[in-house]
Amino acid sequence: MGPDADDRGRRGHHRTRSRRAEALRARYGRGRFLGHGGEPRRAQAYDGELGAAVARAQEGDEAAFAVAYRLVHPALLAYVRGLVGDDAEDVMSDAWLEIARDLGRFKGEGAGFRGWTATIARHRALDHLRRQRVRPRPSALEQDVLELPGPQSTHxxxxxxxxxxxxxxxxxxxxxxxxxxxxxxxxxxxxxxxxxxxxxxxxxxxxxxxxxxxxxxxxxxxxxxxxxxxxxxxxxxx
Structure with a gap:
């Protein structure tokens, strides 16, 4: 298959992923970045809500899956944007397909779910970069994260x-x-x-x-x- 066919294939794949990302936003919303870390009680409430939503989602509750999506997606999108730039939403659509597919295998609570989904998102981002034959961006954050948790360190x-x-x-x-x-x-x-x-x-x-x-x-x-x-x-x- 020649270069032109490769380019057409990549463009078609990109359009498919873009439509998938739009469908996810339409179905579950963009989510909100709640922030956690600076206030232990707030972090516990956040992870408690997330853990409960994940448990219900594993039983087939689609509304609960939507809650989990809205809780973790903004931060994951910001992180992935730091790796792949403008293709972040397309990459996250692939990541969410994998998250939904393997949800039954996840074992843990809210904090564990954040780590599990971040691992999947990072793998999909690195796969994307390998396909594009480019090195990861140091960071390319824009306005995905406008409210972050209060400080836990001295900085x-x-x-x-x-x-x-x-x-x-x-x-x-x-x-x-x-x-x-x-x-x-x-x-x-x-x-x-x-x-x-x-x-x-x-x-x-x-x-x-x-x-x-x-x-x-x-x-x-x-x-x-x-x-x-x-x-x-x-x-x-x-």
Missing amino acids: DQAMEALSTEHALALVGELPRDQAEAVLLRVVVGLDGPAAARVLGKRPGAVRTAAYRGLKRLAERLSAESVTEEAPRTLGEST
Whole structure:
């Protein structure tokens, strides 16, 4: 099969995935990023709601599956966008097909479901990049994540400021290991061991990468605050 046929095949596959992504949004909605991590009781309530929805979905309750989708999809989409850029929604449509297909095999609670789905999403993103023969993007976040959890580390400024478009752009300047660690820990809300399982690394290495990434962000934001009268937030003109 020649190059032209390959291109036509890729375009057809892309259109199919785009239609699938649109169908998912129409059926289940875009979801909302609830945030968790800074307030233990809020995190417990979030994971409790998610775990209950997953359990019902495993029994065939489609409305419960829609709840689970809305709870985890925004953060997963943001993470995948950091890897593949504009193709994130298409990649996530593939990921959700796999999640739905293998849902019965999942064993765990809400926090475990977040880690399980993040692993699937990452694998699909890397598969996509291999097909495209390109390297993963360090990060390409835009406005998928506008509200993030409160800080659990000492880098309060960096974690709080991740709710701004400017700070999200700074994540893209981090080394890839630090960017992924920050996104999984702060955006997806995984703890060290769960993020390590997603990345196939040791928990200590992921914690160190996240710490260094947040430290870099804090230093950048602190330096900029000295030269600017006020930080720019989403919606303000430049």
